[in-house]
Amino acid sequence: MRLEKHLKPWLPLVLLLPISMTSSAYEAPFAVKEPIIDAVADEAVWQQAVWHDIDQLILGQQPSAEDFSGRFKVVWTKEHLYLLAEITDDILFDQHADPLKSYWDDDCLEIFIDEDHSGGEHQFNFNAFAYHIALDNQAVDIGPNYQDGQTQFLLLNQHVESRWQRQSEGDNQIVWEVRLEVHDASFSVSEASNSRVSLTDGKTMGFMLAYCDNDGSKEREHFVGSEAIKAVNGDKNLGYKTADVFGELRLQAKP
16 A cells, blocks of 8 residues: 555545444453463463464455465463464565554554454544554554644554564464553553553453565555455555454453
8 A cells, every 4th residue: 555545634434334344253262371472382372272364355466375374363361462373474575674664565464453342443543553563573553643744653562572483394484473462542652641451351352463465566465354344445454544344352251
């Protein structure tokens, strides 16, 4: 997607209301012992979680399985969500040294989270988050506009711990682990806030996972997610604008 399109003024919400399709329900088991973020994924709790596919095309052409394929699991503790992704990507590409420059056109894992599952617009606020986690493990989202109207791109590395590595077995396979703090809509960039949320049995949140894939082009070639999104005016790339296209993540009760 071109930068000028990315920065268009927010479309009226009435245009986005009829976009929901049958959303997924993801279940995350409780982790008695928290996983170590080392891209090894040998903890027993990962065996309790169910795989979910990243296979719904959002932008570009549907990639071959060798070009990109992915799946993921989620578990939780009181303090964090933990995500394990298995990604097949034949070429890893990071063309921008500046983590805030056109980060969506580099290979990255994108985690969408809506803490209270309220849905709604979040492009320039923190009603929900869209964490773009780059190959250098830095996390970026969009914040409220600056006073002059320019878009504010933010590093939110304090929310995320991430590590990935290639595997010796499996063609071009990557194991990627993430530990994520969950924050509510009161999060503020400029002011101290108590926005971090403790996770509890039975809690539901809006959730979606996606992957930006680029094999060496100026712009990303594929954008693939875990949710089937109904296009609005031919556009399925709605997750960074509205949480209405997210699925539901359910935290399973402690054993």
